[in-house]
Amino acid sequence: MESTLEELKEALGDTILIDGIPMLLFLPHYSYKELEEYTIKVLNLFSPNLILGISDEISPPGDIEKVRFVSQIVESFRV
Incomplete structure (x- = not known):
């Protein structure tokens, strides 16, 4: 059974999450x-x-360009 991001957040509370983006999302398909x-x-x-x-x-x-793409998303993100 897979957990959702929301379930992970609930379980972690204020603990720091390291990583977070599955490697699969960087594949071409x-x-x-x-x-x-x-x-x-x-x-x-x-x-x-x-x-x-x-x-x-x-x-x-x-796709290494997807890494650059994520970097752009992070740069424009406001907490």
């Missing part, structure tokens, strides 16, 4: 829109108790 929506949801739920990163690490077929 996931859209930038899906990555953006997920990233914003993580930021909204866990900021400021968040060290945002890619869970596991980006794999060779991952």
Whole structure:
């Protein structure tokens, strides 16, 4: 059974979340829109108790431009 981000937030409370974005979202078959929506949801739920990163690490077929894209989202995010 998978947990939702909301369930994770409830379980963690004010504990800091490290990572938060599944590596799978950086693969080519996931859209930038899906990555953006997920990233914003993580930021909204866990900021400021968040060290945002890619869970596991980006794999060779991952799109490095998506890492830059997430960086832009974070730069424009306001807590």
